[in-house]
Amino acid sequence: MPKITTGRIMAIAIESDVREILGRRETHITEIVQGAWNDWMALRNRARLRFARTRANIVHDFMVDRALAAFSGDAGVRAIVRDQTAKFLFDRRVLVRFKKGDCRGLGINIETQAVLAFTDPQLLIPGLPDVQKIDITYFLNDLQTRIDRVAVTARDNDIRLWTYEIEDRRGAPVLPLPTRSRPDEGGNVVRLRPRADRKDRDENNRG
Secondary structure (H helix, E strand, C coil): CCCCECCCCCCCCCHHHHHHHHHCCHHHHHHHHHHHHHHHHCCCCHHHCCCHHHHHHHHHHHHHHHHHHHCCCCCCEEEEEECCEEEEEECCCEEEEEEEECCCCCECCCCCHHHHHHHCCCCECCCCCCCEEEEEEEEECCCCCCEEEEEEEEEECCEEEEEEECCCCCCCCCCCCCCCCCCCCCCCCCCCCCHHHHHHHHHHHHC
16 A cells, blocks of 8 residues: 655645546546446346445446546556556546545545545645546436436545536437438329419310
8 A cells, every 4th residue: 555645735626627637538438437337237147236335346347447448548548556446647637536426426435545545635645746636426316227427526535625517428329310202113193283284274174
C-alpha cells in the first residue's frame, strides 16, 4: 500500500477543468458504465447471488475491464491498477474512480487507507501530486433493474462538493425510412387524366 503523506494540501477538483478533460471522452464513459451493467444482466445464474455488494463488485470489475479496453488507445489516459482496484489518470490532471452511488449522491466506499487517500483532499498519494480526484458514479432506478443516471462527483470525505450528470449522447438507432411500394406488374393502376383531357371528353359527351 502506498504511503500517504500530508505535506501540503492537494488541489480541490475544479468542475470546469474536469468537464474540459472528460468532455470528449463522455461517450466512452457512458459505454463503459452501461456496458458493464449489461454484462451483469447477461450473467448466467446472477439470480443466485444473494448480496447487493456482490453485484456491485462484479459490475465494478466489468467497468474496469471495459475502461482498460476503451482507453487503451488514448495517450492521455494512464491506468493505475493496485490495491485491488483501478484508477484512471486523465491528462495528468484528473484521477478517476468508477463507483456505485449511494443515497447521498456519493460513491460507496469501504474505508481503508487507500480510500481515505482518495476521498480526503488533504492527503497525498506519492507520485500523483496536484491531481484532481473525482468519482464517476452510477445510480440505479428504484427497482434496481437498470442504470438511471451516471454522474461525475467531487467530494471532501463525506461531503459532496459538486456533481454533474453525464448525458447519454450515444443516440437511438437510426431506422431506415420506409420505401414507397411500387405496384405489381400487370396489376390495375388508376391514372388521372390531365385536366384539359377531361374537359375535352366532357364536351364530346354533351355533343
